[in-house]
Amino acid sequence: MTEIRPSFRDLAVEGVRGLQPYQPGKPIEELARELGLELDSIVKLASNENPMGPGTRAINAARDALTEVHRYPDGNGYSLKLALSRHHGVAPECITIGNGSNDVLALLAGAFLDTGREAVFSEHAFAVYPIVTQAVGATARVAKALPEGSDMPFGHDLAAMAAAVGPATRLVFIANPNNPTGTWLESQPLKDFLRAMPDDVIVVVDEAYFEYADADRYPDATQWLSAFPNLVVTRTFSKAYGLAGFRVGYALSHPGIAELLNRVRQPFNVNLVAQAAAEAALADQDYIRQSVAVNGEQRHWLHGKLQALGLTVLPSAANFLCFRVGARADAVYQGLLERGVIVRPVAGYGLPGYLRVTVGLPAENQRFIDALSELLTGET
Ligand SMILES: Cc1ncc(COP(=O)(O)O)c(C=O)c1O
Structure with a gap:
């Protein structure tokens, strides 16, 4: 060439x-x-x-939606957001839907990071955190993970993560459970961490594997949204819901954060068939x-x-x-x-x-x- x-x-x-x-x-x-x-x-x-x-109900909903694909999807995802709002007991204004939760992570970086700003995450954490951080010119502060010999080998060390937070930190990414280690954080330490975070640091708790997590004291961070306005919880339809190929994820947050994410979101970031399938999958517990x-x-x-x-x-x-x-x-x-x-x-x-x-x-x-x-x- x-x-x-x-x-x-x-x-x-x-x-x-x-x-x-x-x-x-x-x-x-x-x-x-x-x-x-x-x-x-x-x-x-x-x-x-x-x-x-995929579940039968999701397949049938996707098939039915195919006859409508000459139309743009509902860019605001009204119906899917309403279903999610009922499922989680949060207002639709708190929900941002994405082309996979990966999209939502990139939206968070686009809205809150820039040159001179920092994101904190752990060693051995999900690979998308460094990518979205670096892509927008921000600096990654990578906290040391727990040692190999600990109860949670290579898991997130919340004390090390808190110590890595500085005046330029705008985002903290926490995967719970983490990929690729599978390790997790229990409720109390995670809540203590959130309590210790300054108001101007947004903490993203990535719960892509939430439905599978059956460990003792494993938290549902969505329950803490009203207590911590700087908390964002991300979830996905790619794992337990069986729709990885459709690419649907979402964030739950304070409406003020959702409003900012909406500014950087592509107008039709979740396609029409995927929205229908995700809504049907949510109903199929x-x-x-x-x-x-x-x-x-x-x-x-x-x-x-x-x-x-x-x-x-x-x-x-x-x-x-x-x-x-x-x-x-x-x-x-x-x-x-x-x-x-x-x-x-x-x-x-x-x-x-x-x-x-x-x-x-x-x-x-x-x-x-x-x-x-x-x-x-x-x-x-
Ligand atoms: C921890 C974690 N977060 C987020 C994602 C992104 O998933 P998706 O974009 O399919 O929702 C993955 C995918 O493997 C993951 O492991």
Whole structure:
């Protein structure tokens, strides 16, 4: 390709020049192309999706909505917001819907961060926090995580996070539970942290895996919205609700924050079919109960099998497990790919010896364990 002068990179804004794009889990189609495998022979346990597939009510609502796609969606998401407002017991003015909760995280950065401002988050936290921070030219203050030997290995250290907050801090990102570690924060320490935050610091509690979290004293931060006007809670339809491909997430916040996010939001950021599917999915709490039950049982099974292979497994309140393989992590990841099983390497999260596996259906989990056993012990 001809060299361009000045280079496009030089033309980019500073934050974007140093940015590394988000690395998603390997798509099934890509592995099928690379290894000449049949699509249905591949098990993908790499993106923390709901292995049960979408719920029937969501599929039917999406199908019905297809006849309306010559129209723009309702840019304000009236109907979906009303349903969310009833579900959470908050006013519709407190809700911002996004193209996935990822979109909402970017809106928060766009509204509150800039050159000279800072965002605080933990080491090993969800990869989108540094991306949205850097993209708008703001500075990331990365707090040390809890040590490997603690009760919550590599989890958020709230004391270290509070210490990283300074006069230029405008946003704090907390993932509860965190991805990729699966670790979580209990109610009291998180509430104490919120109480200690200055009024001019907005604390984002990212509850993407909320529905799965069944740990003792695991909080529902949406209950604290009226006590803490600077609190934003993000949720998603991508995980337990089984609609990752539709891209719907949302934030609950003080209406003053929602009003600012609305200024930077694309007018039609959540498409018409996705809005209909999300509303139907919200009404289908039986599907959620079933998904959570399957996950709880299978996570327990997988945890036991990984431990039986002599592997250290991080505690998880979500729909995935992060486990230590050591120096062989990359070779094991490749070996699993060759056997048609996609998991997630997490070296990019500062956890080079670890891999993350999403909890799948029983047959998928068995495939993964069989392939892993073969790689680690030479036995099936
Ligand atoms: C902690 C966390 N937050 C947010 C997201 C974004 O999800 P989505 O944009 O699909 O809502 C993810 C996705 O993996 C996640 O793990």
